[in-house]
Amino acid sequence: xxxxxxxxxxxxxxxxxxxxxxxxxxxxxxxxxxxxxxxxxxxxxxxxxxxxxxxxxxxxxxxxxxxxxxxxxxxxxxxxxxxxxxxxxxxxxxxxxxxxxxxxxxxxxxxxxxxxxxxxxxxxxxxxxxxxxxxxxxxxxxxxxxxxxxxxxxxxxxxxxxxxxxxxxxxxxxxxxxxxxxxxxxxxxxxxxxxxxxxxxxxxxxxxxxxxxxxxxxxxxxxxxxxx
Amino acid sequence: xxxxxxxxxxxxxxxxxxxxxxxxxxxxxxxxxxxxxxxxxxxxxxxxxxxxxxxxxxxxxxxxxxxxxxxxxxxxxxxxxxxxxxxxxxxxxxxxxxxxxxxxxxxxxxxxxxxxxxxxxxxxxxxxxxxxxxxxxxxxxxxxxxxxxxxxxxxxxxxxxxxxxxxxxxxxxxxxxxxxxxxxxxxxxxxxxxxxxxxxxxxxxxxxxxxxxxxxxxx
Numbered sequence: 001x002x003x004x005x006x007x008x009x010x011x012x013x014x015x016x017x018x019x020x021x022x023x024x025x026x027x028x029x030x031x032x033x034x035x036x037x038x039x040x041x042x043x044x045x046x047x048x049x050x051x052x053x054x055x056x057x058x059x060x061x062x063x064x065x066x067x068x069x070x071x072x073x074x075x076x077x078x079x080x081x082x083x084x085x086x087x088x089x090x091x092x093x094x095x096x097x098x099x100x101x102x103x104x105x106x107x108x109x110x111x112x113x114x115x116x117x118x119x120x121x122x123x124x125x126x127x128x129x130x131x132x133x134x135x136x137x138x139x140x141x142x143x144x145x146x147x148x149x150x151x152x153x154x155x156x157x158x159x160x161x162x163x164x165x166x167x168x169x170x171x172x173x174x175x176x177x178x179x180x181x182x183x184x185x186x187x188x189x190x191x192x193x194x195x196x197x198x199x200x201x202x203x204x205x206x207x208x209x210x211x212x213x214x215x216x217x218x219x220x221x222x223x224x225x226x227x228x
Numbered sequence: 229x230x231x232x233x234x235x236x237x238x239x240x241x242x243x244x245x246x247x248x249x250x251x252x253x254x255x256x257x258x259x260x261x262x263x264x265x266x267x268x269x270x271x272x273x274x275x276x277x278x279x280x281x282x283x284x285x286x287x288x289x290x291x292x293x294x295x296x297x298x299x300x301x302x303x304x305x306x307x308x309x310x311x312x313x314x315x316x317x318x319x320x321x322x323x324x325x326x327x328x329x330x331x332x333x334x335x336x337x338x339x340x341x342x343x344x345x346x347x348x349x350x351x352x353x354x355x356x357x358x359x360x361x362x363x364x365x366x367x368x369x370x371x372x373x374x375x376x377x378x379x380x381x382x383x384x385x386x387x388x389x390x391x392x393x394x395x396x397x398x399x400x401x402x403x404x405x406x407x408x409x410x411x412x413x414x415x416x417x418x419x420x421x422x423x424x425x426x427x428x429x430x431x432x433x434x435x436x437x438x439x440x441x442x443x444x445x446x447x
Binding site: 071073076079080082083166172179182185195198202205206 | 293294297299300302305308309378381382384385386388389391392399402403406409411414415417418421422425426429
């Protein structure tokens, strides 16, 4: 059986399109957990990062966080989260370990980019803002945040794309998501399911990347836009 | 399926499996080294193209960026019908992830060489080729090596996912530990992967200071 035939066979099964294991259910799970992870990670780390950026501290911590985050394999973070949840008695197949692991992976890029973004605002700009009589709060919300928005949004984009990619590995710790098709495809040596799953995952990741790049451009203040 | 409570670290298991741990270390190291080395060679070629024809930079970063965005599990899967379940599959995917990082840093490093330095080199009678190899590359080295560090550390992490291809290096222990609910195997796999990434990162820092003595901070 060729790859095409095997893909067509998988795509013509009714269970691919309806029921608890359908593409729609898996896609929904994948997006829901990824969005939840990025939103929760943002709520947890952005206020701290904004404050550290404003008082111009923490760039050393930010660098360390990113370096450590890069050295720890995402697959390992998922596996450890899974075993912790199993040990405390969570059911196999629940989304919680995946959600917690994804929050841990989404936090570093957002944290680091926010601190770096706010600190790239020129000291002379801040001096003029203060000279014009802006309060500290106005300096933060009216000058620092808008000027650092491109870098903050870049952190969100990096985090989201990484989370979409890592959520795929959730199927290796007994969860669902689109990675389910790939992991089942490997396990059952079903090339059709494997390739359909891989294409769906790839398309979702690319859509996330392009969508958030557009948001990043849209949130860039007009004065900072480079004519391209 | 019932989860068995197991001790956090079973030292006896580690002793008994020393041979396997060494084999997996070699596998992890060789997959990483081959992929980063191939990535470096391809990136050198593509960077040469970019420096010769500036307008190729955008399409080259676009394509390598696209490759970088595809999740590893999906890329391994997509390569199965083409090359099968083997080390070739792993190396093609892992190499493709290194390209964006290395090329971006190479181009940024070489573009960052100050104009007066180039003028001085021209004034001293350097040919274009000599200027490139003896001025631009050495001065860009810190930025190029920074790219290689990121690529290497990222690759060490991604090698663990090749466990689904029957490889995995330390990822083999993580996958086995997940299937058997055995803490020790997972912790050994994750810890050794972090240690390997750190050692390779430090090796690059040492290499950089050995290759660019002028950049060392005076004591």
